[in-house]
Amino acid sequence: MTAALSAHHQQLAQRKREAITAAATKLFLERGYDGTSLAKIAQEAAVSKSTLFKQFPTKAALFEAIVTEYWKRGPDPAAPATPPGDLRAGLSAIGRQYAELITRPAMAALFRIVIAELPRFPELGRAQFELGKLPYFTSVQHYLEAQHTAGTAVVPDSESATNQFLGMIANYALWPRMLLADWNPTPADINHAVDEAVTTMLTRHHPTTQHP
Incomplete structure (x- = not known):
């Protein structure tokens, strides 16, 4: 049961991560790096700001993840x-x-x-x-x-x-x-x-x- 819950949580975290990077990519391309805020990315990705910060503590870290x-x-x-x-x-x-x-x-x-x-x-x-x-x-x-x-x-x-x-x-x-x-x-x-x-x-x- 614990292993199943752990796998479920990992899949959920991965889906949220993908939603965040997709939203960030879209906004970066539309508004530029300086014109895009982490709050706007969280809103576009439909996740809380705390969830976004847990995955990517800074905008630079998020951009690095997209590049990679x-x-x-x-x-x-x-x-x-x-x-x-x-x-x-x-x-x-x-x-x-x-x-x-x-x-x-x-x-x-x-x-x-x-x-x-x-x-x-x-x-x-x-x-x-x-x-x-x-x-x-x-x-x-x-x-x-x-x-x-x-x-x-x-x-x-x-x-x-x-x-x-x-x-x-x-x-x-x-x-x-x-x-x-x-x-x-x-x-x-x-x-x-x-x-x-x-x-x-x-x-x-x-x-x-x-x-x-």
């Missing part, structure tokens, strides 16, 4: 579902998964909030980088390091290689959205950008390539 959740919806690039040694397949899988992640409407909107509020709330930038971007970057870096160790790629500088690969994709799929309201490439356009990034990486890092 959005980035965790992406794949684990350290273990792509591709045959071992198939560098093209592995990079293609990572590239397409990354493109799908960063082209979600809410992801671009989160970046806009961070950029707009950064002068007054630098903690938002740290949250986006340290809780979202950095863990994802690290997982891709570890994938490339594993390929280098296995001899399926030559990647002596995995940090630079990861920057270059993800940067080639984000420079087409994400960053124009920050400035161009009508930037809306088709899925075929995105896939082509990923394919070109993969080809560039293979040209540079495939073990059959002549390296200096």
Whole structure:
């Protein structure tokens, strides 16, 4: 009986947490970070302020949870579902998964909030980088390091290689959205950008390539 009640309470707490993060995301996108109060979030989520504060004692903690959740919806690039040694397949899988992640409407909107509020709330930038971007970057870096160790790629500088690969994709799929309201490439356009990034990486890092 006690275990059943405990499980029920955990499920109830999880549902309330999801309601809070959904309400906060909606209000942050509509009103900005500074224009959204915890009281308004509690009202939108239909929970008491004490329930909200128990889950998220500060607005910054709530924003951090949202950032973490959005980035965790992406794949684990350290273990792509591709045959071992198939560098093209592995990079293609990572590239397409990354493109799908960063082209979600809410992801671009989160970046806009961070950029707009950064002068007054630098903690938002740290949250986006340290809780979202950095863990994802690290997982891709570890994938490339594993390929280098296995001899399926030559990647002596995995940090630079990861920057270059993800940067080639984000420079087409994400960053124009920050400035161009009508930037809306088709899925075929995105896939082509990923394919070109993969080809560039293979040209540079495939073990059959002549390296200096």
